Amino acid sequence: MPRIEIRTEIKADIQLVFDLSRSIDLHKISTEHTNETAVAGITSGLIGMNESVTWRARHFGVYQTLTSRISDFNHPIFFADEMVSGAFRSFRHEHHFIDSSGVTIMTDIFDYRSPMGILGVLADNLFLKKYMTKLLVERNRIVKEFAESDRGRELLTGKTPNFSNYKRY
Template identity: 25%
Template sequence: MKLYQLRSKQALPISQQEAWDFLSQPKNLKTITPEHMGFHILSGDDKPMFPGQIIQYKVSPFPGFTTKWVSEITQVEHGHYFVDVQLFGPYALWHHKHFIKPIEGGVIMEDIIDYKLPFGVLGQLTHPFIVKKQLKQIFKFREEKLNSLFGTMENVPNELTFDSF
């Protein structure tokens, strides 16, 4: 089974604390998720992030298919990073690290997601045409939404890359 990795970097002209205040509130995930995903938090969004926190969602990754997604926040370093792991959901593995790093004039938000697809070879065949395409759309939406909320930093390019191992 292949392991895939998505890496995203986005610069925003806000302080590290402002970035943390937004990202550490699970309820804000709905704000940066495209409407067509049918994203709805069922529980766990009533407190800022803490290690051991369980968050339950409903999401429709494809038209006509809705699934439950349960994540655990496994690590938190206030203001700097947190890690969420899918306990139940559409992926065979989903390990998502979120970093916030100060730079001159703002922050770099970096996401590193290691993931595996279900269904063995069949799942791998869907990666380039369905899964990778959808993840690109989700992160593009997120980039545009965060830019509309907080502004842009023209001198620092945003990045989105995929690897497989």
């Protein structure tokens, strides 16, 4: 089972980083390049324990849907989401948060199983693990960018953030 671990240091309050990490709205922003939209379940705001979201996105030129559910939740230090249905055989994405003197250390642990047996293992080794790592690194970059600016609090309070200076990649 492939595992991706990413550690991100964010100069912001742990509560803010925790909430931005479970924000459906910020997730949409971080995945604009895949045309990802929430189509069922919790489709905006903050997702919580036992809640689910169904995403529709374009990956590798094909539109796919994936439903995940928050399976563990310990506010504001941990939550995990797990695939209910989708293209993977399974996945569990853990989100860990530690406050270190005003800096939040956010660690993602993403364990997944690809479908299609040996072909899935081959896909993991050739491109899938790299692709998934890139998606998670970009998501964390956006969480960090919003948390370290006024845009994070604006997003969570329902104010419309100014995206005029927002750059992708």
